[in-house]
Amino acid sequence: MNLRKYLKVYKKFLHTSLASELEYKANILVDLITAILSLVGSIFLLSIFFQNSGYIGGWKFEQALIIQAIYTILNGITNTWFNPNLTEIVKHIREGTLDFVLLKPIDSQFFISLKKLNPSGFLEIMVGIFLLFFCIRINQINLNLSFLTLSFITISCSICILYSLWFFISTTTIWFVKTWNAIEVLRSFLYIGRFPLNSFSFSLRIFFSVFIPIAFITTIPSEVFLGLSQLWKILLEVIVASVFLITSRKFWLFALKFYSSASS
């Protein structure tokens, strides 16, 4: 693993995908409006829930806003990196262009996961960070070093879990060819990450922490922000994230053994 080489290649990726995406400038503006509207919509929905009750699943409105902020940031990351790249795997396999990726003297997972970039997701990340700072103010969270490290660790773990889920489903393309709709299923499940886990019934809570760990993705980082999180939950998230990362890597290498180029 030559780190410098990979960094250099990534710089080239950035350059080419930015150049091609900036061709559609009006599109980026429309995407920004979409991101803001969808945040406004979810806050509207949240306010309906809180209309006549002060707490949802033990969370106050101001606290639930943190979940929205973190969800928006993660959604922006998904739109910037995961969505453009991992939907491309489907195309690679259907058209047989995965051959060219595999022949390159570079790690195929690296190439496939980071080749493209959609800059309009950056704006969504910024909208999310803006909301997060607003939440830090209204919840009177004081920033100190241990809090910053813990929130950094949990959010990076969330990103890892999210990436692994996307990559996992995209990898199944090698057998099923069209997994576009499976990604839609994942998207609709991820949607519940906008709400505190405790607001769901017990069975759903189990489902979303054991089978699809969406619970870890937004709720635990938000708890860290509020200073409510226990240490074991953070440790558990670190473990889950590393298990997911390692398995998705293993799964990719395993799936590649079954890849026979198009028309063979």
Added chain:
Amino acid sequence: MISNLINRKIFTLLKVQYSNMLEYRVEIALWAISGIIPFFMLNIWTNNNLNESINISDILLSRYFLCAFFVRQFSVVWVVFSFEEDSLMGKVSPYLIQPLNPFFRYFAQHLAEQITRFPFALIIAFFFFIFNPESIWIPNLGILLLSIVSTFLSFLIQFLIQSIVACLCFWTEKASSIERLLFIPTLFLSGLLAPVVSFPAFVKSWIYLTPFPYLIDFPANLLSGNETNISGGLGMQILWIFLLFPLFKKIWSEGTKKYTAMGS
């Protein structure tokens, strides 16, 4: 003679598209699953006793969300994405030569998909009733027929709106991002995530003038036996179709005049 010809055309189109759709059973099943967000929302509503404040009983609310799921299943429209792909790939030119508006082709595609989707939606409803046996009900025949009509009208409204957006492909290459923008108000205001009765008064005062509540909220209320103004709702649906149809015809004729095939 002429009507016979049209009938034959429509029948052939439907048959072709239906056999085409049957090839993608798994994808359609996955797509049906990706529509289960209303059930997650129902879970939040009932688990936090939020429905007490809007005077809807648990049972009626669960029926409402089940109906919202059904209405959504049979009013999903993706014509803009198909048309965008066809126009980018240059497939629109041969379609334009044929003595049939290409939108009939997409229309048949959607209807065929709905027929394929029907059994999967029934299976999901069956599971819903296993978990919520107390919410089983049988609507009377008149109501059932009326709600099928209003679901179809809702589908028509969405099909027309998306076709209008799709025609923008003649001017810009990426009309789908405009569709994604329009999807946000549809998602939050149509009643898919929360019934329109629960909306705050300042939204309720103008929302019934927009097409959104007639897309999901009205047919779902009708089918689930919740209180709703039947003639007013159907009237508004028809009114919107009469407003949108000329607009579509206008933009279509303008667009086809503007259209130049790739490479010209």
